[in-house]
Amino acid sequence: MKIYELNASEIHKGLRHKDFSAREVAQAHLYRIEQTDKDLKAFVTVTTEQALRAADAVDAKMSRGEELHPLSGIPVAVKDNMCTTGVKTTCSSKMLESFVPPYTATVVNKLEQAGAVVLGKTNLDEFAMGSSTENSAFFTTRNPYDLERVPGGSSGGSAVAVAAGQAVIALGSDTGGSIRQPAAFCGIVGVKPTYSLVSRYGLVAFASSLDQVGPFARTVSDAAWALEALAGHDPLDSTSVPNAPVDWSQPLDKGIRGLKVGVPREYFADGMEPAVVKSVREAIKVFECLGAEISEISLPHTSYALPTYYIIAPAEASSNLARFDGVRYGFRAEGATNQEELISLSRSQGFGPEVKRRIMLGTYALSNGYYDAYYGKAQKVRSLIKQDFDNAFSQVDIILSPTSPTTAFKVGARVNDPLSMYMADLCTFAVNLAGIPALSLNCGFVEGLPVGLQLMGKAFSEMMLLQAAFAYEQTVKLPQLPVFKGGLPNV
């Protein structure tokens, strides 16, 4: 076994047994990045020095005989829309290409406090708007299972870093599927926590009422460790909940005998790739074999999730991104002759086309005379979507569905067709609108490409989702790392 193939619990064990040092673990992953990232392009910034320093701190702690947190010495990658003191936070946008924040996001702080070793910042669709990382202003990240294909998005860089063994755990943010969909495309575990469970302080906002930070990992157990470290009230985020009712002490291997599993018929309808549906149906059979009670359910407002999302998210984004005006920091256009021109030129030149498209959509939806017809109505539909889930969870414990209608598509295939790009998140929007938790994990392969299975639960049922995912993972035992196509060295 090479070091980069180990998961967090294995590294933790290895550190404690002195099989290797935290520095060696960090170096192994940094080397892995060096070897593979020319092709994968997962990282925007690699923070080698800081990483080695953090690793040394863990080694020093160990040599003093201090107790290690399960994340101590674990190499992690951070999506480049989370602020890191002294390290560029670009959001993969020309607008913030040279922005160095003077403060660190709470989630990154928490990982660092636990002793995790941050290796760098990962690529994303500009300001987390997209499903393929093709909207990055810098470069497109490639899927490790097929370099011709996208890794999904917007947290594509983080998903790839974990899938390819560049990092053990990574942070993503999920506004409409940006953790789960790339997790599905890259064959790993990605968790979108209950809204308010994890602090958003320091996460550059896309749509504040939908955004949540969550972990990527190759195993359910690693994801659980990471999520526990991230969760918790943050006085700096008024929307983060004090005393969230999640019992982290419950065992992951509790089993799922008697678990009531709902299968919503709307998620298996037209537009889903048959091979994906087949894989998911097989996964559901595994759940049944493990003792779960499967029943078909209905979430009648599912088809409204996409249009609702594409009003609420752009509306909030249009306001959240108004601060990027070229006045105080970030990109500033040359040649402006007055204030209005400075703002307008900087924004015209600093934002990419998808970001502009959403700002315009959102601005329109909030405009005088259109508010009721768009934003107001979308909020009403949002509560109907929530109600769908409330009704469903009065009958079942968790809901299973595909994470995305297809497997990873080819780079360039959808860039000129925004609507087909938006469809990639068809199965994930509703969860954000309802504020509930969901995770995606690999449930097999179609033509060598991973298929994602989505587990949804009621608010704060993270433990139940992780237990269910764990039971499935331990039963099917799918491979965790890809065998790279296209000549990528498997060092």
Added chain:
Amino acid sequence: MYETAIGMEVHLELCTRSKVFCGCSTNYGGAPNSQACPVCLGLPGSLPVLNKRAVEFAIKASLALNCEVAPETKFDRKNYFYPDLVKGYQISQYDKPIGRNGYIEFEVEGVTRRVGIRRVHLEEDTGKSFHDVAAERTYLDFNRSGVPLIEIVTEPDIRSSAEAKSYLEALREIMEYIEVSDCRIEEGSMRCEANISIRPTGSSDYGILNEIKNIGSLRGVQRALEYEIKRQTELVSSGGIVLRQTRRWNESELKTEVMRTKEEAHDYRYFPEPDLVQLVIDNSWLNKCRSEIPELPRARRERYVRELGITPYDAEELVADRALAQYFEGVARLGTEPKLAANWLLSDLRRELNQASLAIEQVKLREAGFSELMVLVSSGAIGSKTAKDILGELVHSGVSPAAYVKEKGLAQLSDTSEIEKFVEQAIADSPKIVADYRVGKERALTALVGVVMKLSRGKAKPELVNDLLTQKLNKGRL
């Protein structure tokens, strides 16, 4: 004939110690951008955390203006671009202000006026731009960014520029009284805008509204409104039409000028602020705020006149200074005759304070001591001149007036036999004055009293001196 309908919009900076959504200080005078953090600089990823104290100030302001306080409210984003607006939006309140449907009462030329308060809401201040015209540069200071403001909007119930001024004075008095804002219009902690329209007298519809901004003083408010009433009246009576505009008061040219027309009006795209949760104001919180509101100035003045027998003028003077009024009440509560106390406070004590540049709170002579001094005066134990002479010393030292008088031997001489000796000596020493008196020059008596006072080193009780002198001098005539 036309009548005027004026509504006022006033922004007040709340005097909380920290800003409304972060912990930065609200102090004036810091070096530019020395009181700014990621939150009030609107850096990406930063989030607002509501300052409870600012909410309490807004609640108190609402209660003092007789408003209904919303049991559940929220914040909204007001979106617009401006270099001193760090986030591209201001966190404000749109459709659920903390206070609504209130009123304020005040006197204009002896007549009580009531003006409706439409709403009181809480929001954040922006930064400040400084334009260096010569260098063609603009500098931005964000020390004010995120300082809490309340906006108070009246109904269009104000009928004249004088009324507008009285409204602002009454509002300022209340807000200072409840200590939510220092209301300094010149320093920008109180900012006024007016909406004004005219209509034919008796008409029930309002005319076309014009908004007047940039008014930097109370006198400016009055002048700007006078100018605007005249402008609109002349326009309409000559057959013209008032256009809906936002106008700016030009203080140097004493006129209003067009800032924006209706077509250029902003669309602020208000929507609920998703970074803050719903704000619930329950009864216990409301009652706590209510209990912190002192008796308001208008009620206090009426009580002083009605119950304490103070003249309306003195009541006005006392109440105008909340700390002085508080002191006065303390003195009156200790049994001092209110009228006597008011006289002394407003003339002699105030003079001492002015001379020493002291605030009443800093004076060492507290309510009990002052009350003791009043007892010494009203019982005749010391003369009022003595009391005036020692007041300065008492204010600074804080020693008990009775002890001080005793120690310095300043007690008034009211023993007739003692005074008689001085009287006899004065008559003996001043034959010329006595002669004047005898030929009928009545003013000579005053001069003789002066001589006696001098001999007694001011301690003789003047009434007794007067009586004894008259007796002695007239005895000789008999």
